[in-house]
Amino acid sequence: MSFDRLIDKIIEMKNPTVVGLDPKLEYVPEFIKRRYLDSDGWTLKAAAKAIFDFNQAIIDEIHDIVPAIKPQAAYYEMYGHYGIRTLEKTIRYAKLNGMFVMTDGKRNDIGATMEAYSNAHLGATAVGENQLEAFGADALTVNGYLGTDGIEPLLKVCRERDKGIFVLVKTSNPSSGELQDMKLADGRTIYECMGDMCERWGEDTRGKYGYSAVGAVVGATYPEMLTELRQRLPHTMFLVPGYGAQGGGAEGLKGGFDEKGLGAIVNSSRAVMCAYKKEGCDERDFAKAARREVIRMRDDICQYINLK
Amino acid sequence: MSFDRLIDKIIEMKNPTVVGLDPKLEYVPEFIKRRYLDSDGWTLKAAAKAIFDFNQAIIDEIHDIVPAIKPQAAYYEMYGHYGIRTLEKTIRYAKLNGMFVMTDGKRNDIGATMEAYSNAHLGATAVGENQLEAFGADALTVNGYLGTDGIEPLLKVCRERDKGIFVLVKTSNPSSGELQDMKLADGRTIYECMGDMCERWGEDTRGKYGYSAVGAVVGATYPEMLTELRQRLPHTMFLVPGYGAQGGGAEGLKGGFDEKGLGAIVNSSRAVMCAYKKEGCDERDFAKAARREVIRMRDDICQYINLK
Numbered sequence: 001m002s003f004d005r006l007i008d009k010i011i012e013m014k015n016p017t018v019v020g021l022d023p024k025l026e027y028v029p030e031f032i033k034r035r036y037l038d039s040d041g042w043t044l045k046a047a048a049k050a051i052f053d054f055n056q057a058i059i060d061e062i063h064d065i066v067p068a069i070k071p072q073a074a075y076y077e078m079y080g081h082y083g084i085r086t087l088e089k090t091i092r093y094a095k096l097n098g099m100f101v102m103t104d105g106k107r108n109d110i111g112a113t114m115e116a117y118s119n120a121h122l123g124a125t126a127v128g129e130n131q132l133e134a135f136g137a138d139a140l141t142v143n144g145y146l147g148t149d150g151i152e153p154l155l156k157v158c159r160e161r162d163k164g165i166f167v168l169v170k171t172s173n174p175s176s177g178e179l180q181d182m183k184l185a186d187g188r189t190i191y192e193c194m195g196d197m198c199e200r201w202g203e204d205t206r207g208k209y210g211y212s213a214v215g216a217v218v219g220a221t222y223p224e225m226l227t228e229l230r231q232r233l234p235h236t237m238f239l240v241p242g243y244g245a246q247g248g249g250a251e252g253l254k255g256g257f258d259e260k261g262l263g264a265i266v267n268s269s270r271a272v273m274c275a276y277k278k279e280g281c282d283e284r285d286f287a288k289a290a291r292r293e294v295i296r297m298r299d300d301i302c303q304y305i306n307l308k
Numbered sequence: 309m310s311f312d313r314l315i316d317k318i319i320e321m322k323n324p325t326v327v328g329l330d331p332k333l334e335y336v337p338e339f340i341k342r343r344y345l346d347s348d349g350w351t352l353k354a355a356a357k358a359i360f361d362f363n364q365a366i367i368d369e370i371h372d373i374v375p376a377i378k379p380q381a382a383y384y385e386m387y388g389h390y391g392i393r394t395l396e397k398t399i400r401y402a403k404l405n406g407m408f409v410m411t412d413g414k415r416n417d418i419g420a421t422m423e424a425y426s427n428a429h430l431g432a433t434a435v436g437e438n439q440l441e442a443f444g445a446d447a448l449t450v451n452g453y454l455g456t457d458g459i460e461p462l463l464k465v466c467r468e469r470d471k472g473i474f475v476l477v478k479t480s481n482p483s484s485g486e487l488q489d490m491k492l493a494d495g496r497t498i499y500e501c502m503g504d505m506c507e508r509w510g511e512d513t514r515g516k517y518g519y520s521a522v523g524a525v526v527g528a529t530y531p532e533m534l535t536e537l538r539q540r541l542p543h544t545m546f547l548v549p550g551y552g553a554q555g556g557g558a559e560g561l562k563g564g565f566d567e568k569g570l571g572a573i574v575n576s577s578r579a580v581m582c583a584y585k586k587e588g589c590d591e592r593d594f595a596k597a598a599r600r601e602v603i604r605m606r607d608d609i610c611q612y613i614n615l616k
Contacts, residue, residue: 019595022421042436074417074424078433080442082394088388108451109382110481113330115381125386127333128350134388143416143451145476147483168453173418175455182501185491190498193490263573 003164003237004205005138006100007262009067014307015298016261018102018239019290020056020064020269021090027273028054029283030223048082051075054286055090058273061287062294063097068138070239070267073105091137102139103238106168108150115153122165125155139164141217141239144194150254151201151214155156158205164237165214169195170229172219172242195229198236209262211237218256220248227255230263238264244271244297254304261281261307268297310515311472311523311545313446314408315570317375322615324569324605325545326410327370327598328577329363329398330380333436335581336362337591356390362594363398366581369595370602371405375408376446378547378575381413399445409445410547414476416451416458423461426569428472431465447472449525449547452502459509459522466513466521472545473522477503478537480527480550506544510585517570526564528574530558535563546572552579552605562612569615576605 010016025033025047027151032053036046059069069090076087091101096155107117121140144151144167154165172190180191188196195216212235218226219226220242230238238256242248243266256264271278275293276286318324333341333355337599340361344354367377377398384395399409415425429448432439452459452475455509462473478488478499488499496504504523526534528550538546546564550556551574564572579586583601584594 016525024420037436042438044433044435044442047433047435067510072421072423072424074415074428077392078424078428078442080396080428081389083442084385084389084392106416106451107382108416108476109380110479110484113382116380120382120386120388122409124353125355127352127355128345130350132352134352134386134391143414143453145451145453145487146479146481147486147488149481149483168416169448170455171418173454173457175457176418178455179453179498179501179506180455182498183493185493190490192485193487197486286583 002205002213003211004207004209005162006068006164006265007209007211009100010262010265011307012300013065013067015065015067016257016265016305016307017066017294017297017301018068018070018265018267019066019272019294020070020072020104020267022059022075022269023051023054023116023273024075029276029286031128031284044079045082045104048086052089054084056093057287058290059094059097059099061291063094063206065291065298066294068102068265069094069102070102070104072269073103088135091135101137102141102166103135103137104141106141106143108143108146110146110149111153114150118153118157122154122163122259124160139166141166141168143168143195148201155201155205155213163213166217166239167194167198167214169198169216170222170225171223172248176219191225192232195236199233202235204237210235211263211264215239217241220253223252223255226253230256230258240264240266244268250300251304253301257305259306261305266301271297310513310521311519312515312517313470314472314517315375317408318570318573319615321373321375322610323373323375324565324573324613324615325374325602325605325609326376326378326573326575326600327374327580328378328380328412328575329366330383330577331359331362331581332383333359337584337594338408339592346391352387353390356387356394358389359551360394360397364394364401365595366598367402367407369599371402371407373599373602373606376410376573377402378410378412381411396443399443406556409476410447410449411443411445414449414451416454418454418457419461422458424459429471430462430471447474449474449476451476452505456509463509463513463521471521474525474547475502475506475522476528477506477524478533480529480532480556484527499533500540503541503544507541510543514543518543519571523547525549525561528561531563532540534561538564538566548572548574552576558608559612561609565613567614572608574609580604
């Protein structure tokens with residue numbers, strides 16, 4: 001009922017990063033694709049199988065370095081139910097390897113429908129007397145546009161099962177400001193207002209490090225806002241996308257962390273999954289290349305923060 | 309590349325309503341559940357199979373009365389990939405029966421990730437040379453908090469494949485105002501600002517009735533806002549949840565329609581799926597009861613609007 005489990009892992013591994021598993025089929029090396037696509041045909045099913053093998057090999061190589069993975073639901077949904085099966089298997093495999101799993105789904109709805117999403121991704125689905133985990137992730141990204149009705153059902157599951165959520169506050173994309181940076185009549189921006197709601201929603205779920213179960217997504221591409229929000233939201237853990245491929249540098253991340261080097265976890269997806277392409281190494285070494293990249297990323301970020 | 313296909317159907321059937329297929333397992337009659345749950349066990353798979361039979365029977369009974377269905381993704385996701393298979397089959401079955409399908413997923417993300425969602429739900433996924441439809445719905449609900457970067461990939465698919473989107477503007481839940489009703493420094497509310505963005509995003513996709521491919525979700529529970537937004541957003545088709553079970557009455561919907569009785573489609577979910585419970589008829593007549601309810605709903609709403 002806080003982010004203590006995640007923060008414990010970050011401290012233990014001295015690594016405040018998470019690997020985004022957003023596996024486009026073009027990222028998967030040919031030798032893996034050939035396993036399924038040549039024999040089974042170029043189908044959604046074959047693609048989904050190849051992607052699972054790809055994820056599994058990366059998890060094998062990074063789980064002792066990186067505390068968490070963040071699978072992006074869209075890249076599984078695009079293969080229909082076959083892709084969703086791969087998402088389930090990926091989450092299970094990462095958890096078996098001791099990793100913290102945050103599903104990037106940006107889900108949002110109200111009341112009973114949000115309860116269904118909460119049960120699906122973080123809790124369990126009741127079928128008769130049985131309580132069955134559909135996905136069983138540790139955290140979920142969500143969109144707060146609908147207000148408290150969309151957040152309460154999540155908080156219930158977070159309390160019961162020691163899970164967490166990350167609410168979109170200031171996203172990393174170029175047009176994030178169109179709505180998020182607009183000034184309210186009370187002087188705040190919309191993203192500040194959303195951030196303030198995160199503090200309120202998380203109020204009674206704070207853990208031993210001071211951070212609640214309600215985190216915020218704040219993009220690395222806006223370093224001043226990251227710094228300003230760290231001050232403004234002292235109990236809100238940040239999930240920070242936009243490092244690396246999207247253009248955010250390590251030094252700019254500094255402001256997202258507190259004086260103990262906590263309070264933020266930085267995501268990298270493509271740079272890890274495609275490290276073998278950038279290195280130009282043999283594609284059969286893709287997972288080793290991913291390992292080298294997560295070590296490089298950890299060291300790059302840790303030089304600017306005070307994580308003991 | 310507009311909502312013409314949907315509006316054509318609404319005019320042809322003289323019925324501006326859509327049935328939400330949000331099938332909680334408790335809505336499914338015992339005799340259907342017994343088919344799978346008793347023999348296969350109380351599993352996610354058995355539940356998902358029962359739900360498909362339930363949906364199929366309802367579609368059989370309503371497809372000649374109602375132009376569209378709106379499956380809510382959350383109620384399928386909660387059964388993991390088995391549920392997603394049921395969602396796929398439900399969409400396919402409704403389309404085979406000539407219905408317009410709007411998936412209620414409230415999806416949102418940026419760039420390549422939003423492209424993945426667009427391809428998954430409205431377009432097709434590329435696997436080698438193949439273009440494979442994962443879900444193949446006609447429209448998708450989306451959340452615009454991330455700005456234009458999250459909408460552009462959808463517009464591309466809408467243009468290429470004659471699909472549409474509904475952006476959350478003013479939702480039907482009690483706490484929708486927390487963020488959506490806040491006043492901006494320029495005097496508009498956030499929901500008005502989001503509505504204005506819908507007009508802009510849809511600008512070059514207007515069809516023969518004047519409505520673009522970018523619709524808006526506006527709740528029936530706020531009739532004055534519905535009326536005000538109809539005036540403000542003359543090219544934006546409204547998807548209106550909140551009629552019936554959530555408390556919105558038919559007379560209050562009037563303001564959401566234009567002078568020709570067009571421009572809005574009203575959703576009802578629980579009242580249709582659970583009509584047999586309310587009627588107290590034999591559970592084996594659940595689909596016939598659903599048919600009676602959709603006729604009642606159509607007539608209830610049409611008395612207030614000018615749909616020729």
